[in-house]
Amino acid sequence: xxxxxxxSRPAPDPNSAKFKLGQIAAKAYSDAMxxxxxxxxxxxxxxxxxxxxxxxLGLYVCYPENQAAGIAARGGxxxxxxxxxxxxxxxxxxxxxxxxxxxxxxKEAPEQNMPLPDFVLCCNNICNCMIKWYENIAKELDIPxxxxxxxxxxxxxxxxxxxxxxxxxxxxxxxxxxxxxGKKWSDERFKxxxxxxxxxxxxxxxxxxxxxxxxxxxxxxxxLNHMAVxxxxxxxxxxxxxxxxxxxxxxxxxxxxxxxxxxxxKYRIMFEGIACWPWLRxxxxxxxxxxxxxxxxxxxxxxxxxxxxxxxxxxxxANVPNAMNLEHARDKRIKLCRDNSVEGVLVHxxxxxxxxSGFMPEMSRQIGEACGIPVASFDxxxxxxxxxxxxxxxxxxxxxxxxxxxxKGGN
Amino acid sequence: xxxxxxxxxxxxxAASPKKQLDKYLKEGKxxxxxxxVYTPQEIIHxxxxxxxxxxxxxxxxxxxxxxYPAFICSIMQTVLELGIKGEYExxxxxxxxxxxDSLKTLGQNWKYAVKDIPFIPxxxxxxxxxxxxxxxxxxxxxxxxxxxxxxxxxxxxxFALAESNKIYNEHNAVMREFAEIAAEAEIxxxxxxxxxKSAWFMLPEEHTAIxxxxxxxxxxxxxxxxxxKVLVTGILADSxxxxxxxxxxxxxxxxxxxxxxxxxxRTDVPDxxxxxxxxxxxxxxxxxxxxxxxxxxxxxDYIIEQAKKHDAKxxxxxxxxxxxxxxxxxxxxxxxxxxxxLMHLNIEVDRQMVNYEQxxxxxxxxxxxx
Numbered sequence: 085x086x087x088x089x090x091x092s093r094p095a096p097d098p099n100s101a102k103f104k105l106g107q108i109a110a111k112a113y114s115d116a117m118x119x120x121x122x123x124x125x126x127x128x129x130x131x132x133x134x135x136x137x138x139x140x141l142g143l144y145v146c147y148p149e150n151q152a153a154g155i156a157a158r159g160g161x162x163x164x165x166x167x168x169x170x171x172x173x174x175x176x177x178x179x180x181x182x183x184x185x186x187x188x189x190x191k192e193a194p195e196q197n198m199p200l201p202d203f204v205l206c207c208n209n210i211c212n213c214m215i216k217w218y219e220n221i222a223k224e225l226d227i228p229x230x231x232x233x234x235x236x237x238x239x240x241x242x243x244x245x246x247x248x249x250x251x252x253x254x255x256x257x258x259x260x261x262x263x264x265x266g267k268k269w270s271d272e273r274f275k276x277x278x279x280x281x282x283x284x285x286x287x288x289x290x291x292x293x294x295x296x297x298x299x300x301x302x303x304x305x306x307x308l309n310h311m312a313v314x315x316x317x318x319x320x321x322x323x324x325x326x327x328x329x330x331x332x333x334x335x336x337x338x339x340x341x342x343x344x345x346x347x348x349x350k351y352r353i354m355f356e357g358i359a360c361w362p363w364l365r366x367x368x369x370x371x372x373x374x375x376x377x378x379x380x381x382x383x384x385x386x387x388x389x390x391x392x393x394x395x396x397x398x399x400x401x402a403n404v405p406n407a408m409n410l411e412h413a414r415d416k417r418i419k420l421c422r423d424n425s426v427e428g429v430l431v432h433x434x435x436x437x438x439x440x441s442g443f444m445p446e447m448s449r450q451i452g453e454a455c456g457i458p459v460a461s462f463d464x465x466x467x468x469x470x471x472x473x474x475x476x477x478x479x480x481x482x483x484x485x486x487x488x489x490x491x492k493g494g495n
Numbered sequence: 496x497x498x499x500x501x502x503x504x505x506x507x508x509a510a511s512p513k514k515q516l517d518k519y520l521k522e523g524k525x526x527x528x529x530x531x532v533y534t535p536q537e538i539i540h541x542x543x544x545x546x547x548x549x550x551x552x553x554x555x556x557x558x559x560x561x562x563y564p565a566f567i568c569s570i571m572q573t574v575l576e577l578g579i580k581g582e583y584e585x586x587x588x589x590x591x592x593x594x595x596d597s598l599k600t601l602g603q604n605w606k607y608a609v610k611d612i613p614f615i616p617x618x619x620x621x622x623x624x625x626x627x628x629x630x631x632x633x634x635x636x637x638x639x640x641x642x643x644x645x646x647x648x649x650x651x652x653x654f655a656l657a658e659s660n661k662i663y664n665e666h667n668a669v670m671r672e673f674a675e676i677a678a679e680a681e682i683x684x685x686x687x688x689x690x691x692k693s694a695w696f697m698l699p700e701e702h703t704a705i706x707x708x709x710x711x712x713x714x715x716x717x718x719x720x721x722x723x724k725v726l727v728t729g730i731l732a733d734s735x736x737x738x739x740x741x742x743x744x745x746x747x748x749x750x751x752x753x754x755x756x757x758x759x760x761r762t763d764v765p766d767x768x769x770x771x772x773x774x775x776x777x778x779x780x781x782x783x784x785x786x787x788x789x790x791x792x793x794x795x796d797y798i799i800e801q802a803k804k805h806d807a808k809x810x811x812x813x814x815x816x817x818x819x820x821x822x823x824x825x826x827x828x829x830x831x832x833x834x835x836x837l838m839h840l841n842i843e844v845d846r847q848m849v850n851y852e853q854x855x856x857x858x859x860x861x862x863x864x865x
Contacts (some may be wrong), residue, residue: 217825
């Protein structure tokens with residue numbers, strides 16, 4: 085018989101964190117689509133914009149970075165990049181931006197649709213590229229742009245002058261949105277959202293910290309998938325609940341001695357940079373086949389926000405990884421490496437991200453020296469599949485593994 | 496002094512910044528390097544220090560590769576390269592703003608790559624116009640003042656800043672006047688570039704004195720005839736090899752929107768009681784630049800307006816490779832040119848360019864379209 089026998093996958097457990105998180109991520113898009121169909125305004129929102137603001141105001145927002153990652157992971161990155169390059173955008177521009185600008189023109193992508201925006205919420209604590217990207221959308225669609233500027237902080241601590249500047253902008257943004265959308269700010273509702281966001285963040289960070297156990301109760305690539313919920317829904321009660329389920333599962337995994345890393349965990353690494361979404365399977369398999377578990381990444385921590393009040397929120401949004409100076413960014417990573425018994429660092433030199441990659445060689449050298457662990461890097465891109473070479477990745481990972489093995493006292 | 500002598504003097508300065516650095520150091524002055532695109536030069540000047548621009552150089556990159564991946568713009572890469580190689584030896588500090596993502600990384604790399612020249616950050620707000628933005632700009636200036644005092648031992652006084660603000664405004668006026676006169680006068684693209692480039696390596700009062708004389712001479716001199724008039728936009732337009740092609744093809748720059756050139760001189764420090772407030776207000780008043788938040792893309796309208804005002808027939812975009820802010824603006828510029836009936840050309844430029852053949856061919860073909 086020549087018929088292929090397909091393995092049937094077991095039905096997902098609706099009480100599992102994976103199922104719940106998948107549902108929330110999908111619902112964020114369907115809710116926005118339905119809202120748009122009802123005639124409600126929908127915004128496009130930068131991933132590190134204070135989500136508490138639209139959530140408190142009861143506004144529907146979608147996240148172009150998340151959409152671009154989704155499109156890229158499902159194979160549509162190159163097609164979309166080609167559309168924006170056809171418009172005249174350079175292929176040196178961030179691939180998330182190129183995909184998003186292409187979506188604005190094409191208005192659909194089978195990999196991940198979302199409604200076109202009535203306003204954009206921009207925050208540059210992740211990069212200044214966001215500003216230009218959202219300027220172009222706002223101008224072309226002739227819609228308002230709410231701009232919260234959280235500058236790159238050259239100092240270790242966030243200054244009072246910066247907090248004051250951010251706070252004034254938060255209120256300005258709230259007032260602009262109230263005026264444009266007719267929604268009203270409520271301190272009571274903000275308090276609820278803050279508490280929920282705090283719950284989600286605490287559970288998320290604690291879940292990620294379960295990698296402190298050897299072996300880790302999870303495969304670090306899980307974090308990259310679940311993170312979508314932290315980006316899009318951290319202020320929603322169902323997200324907090326799902327994150328608490330995730331934490332519970334990871335704790336149970338540890339107690340039972342099982343893991344979602346389906347191989348023997350021989351080596352533990354920190355992955356640096358945004359995931360290489362178009363090559364997620366390749367990058368994941370390249371590690372797993374060698375028994376390398378990516379147990380931690382700063383990228384996951386980036387979306388956990390814990391604070392006590394409005395001022396604390398301003399400070400928290402200034403303390404995100406891409407807004408920190410080298411020393412602060414380095415020390416956070418060193419802590420992750422030490423807390424999680426990391427034996428090596430794999431750096432994604434991401435062609436799309438000048439800020440992330442621009443001082444990474446120096447920072448990763450310092451991390452390697454401080455922790456006494458090897459560092460390897462590979463060239464890739466968060467969403468444009470053309471900027472990655474499987475052969476180079478394989479060689480670099482193999483090299484990293486050999487040094488980690490030698491450090492264990494092996495051959 | 497004749498036009499050619501004045502231009503030769505400025506060419507000498509533009510071509511040999513190291514000589515200028517040595518001259519100021521020999522005079523017992525302290526020099527502070529300032530990187531693209533905007534820094535509070537008025538403050539540095541008011542403290543008796545010499546601000547000197549560092550915009551990299553056309554050269555091969557070796558040492559900076561230890562710090563930068565290949566896809567960071569070559570201005571940042573070569574500034575770092577020159578720093579590592581000791582070309583800025585004697586400089587007391589470097590002021591680096593964080594107006595683009597690559598500039599943010601330059602400051603961070605500098606601390607480790609060039610340890611003997613202290614890094615002074617200048618954090619400008621993007622929401623620069625509201626009162627809270629102006630206050631934040633002022634906080635940034637106050638920090639620069641404190642850091643300069645530590646790095647150089649110089650002292651700050653509001654009285655001296657008020658004087659420096661005036662000196663810079665005079666320089667702005669004379670540079671704006673030069674740009675207008677150069678649009679008509681018989682002056683090559685290379686010579687025009689020398690006038691702008693030399694400004695980065697001289698005290699503003701010295702540069703003002705020379706350019707003022709030059710303006711007088713050019714006003715009374717012969718006018719350029721029969722040239723194809725263009726507006727040039729971009730971050731940098733200082734490559735003699737590229738600019739020669741403009742001259743060889745009879746292309747005349749009648750206006751520019753170049754960050755290294757006219758963008759520096761558009762906005763004056765307003766007359767206000769407190770000179771630090773006035774300088775912060777100046778930043779709030781600045782517009783039409785790719786690195787300053789611009790929801791309405793006023794820069795694009797400005798380019799079209801300036802092109803029309805100067806009777807330019809085309810717009811030449813000199814696109815600094817890997818400058819993503821400029822790359823984002825290119826599409827609206829291109830569309831606006833099409834709508835306004837202006838021909839446009841996009842030439843990718845790089846500090847590491849050795850072969851200009853492709854650019855030459857593009858410029859030639861552009862000329863032939865008229």
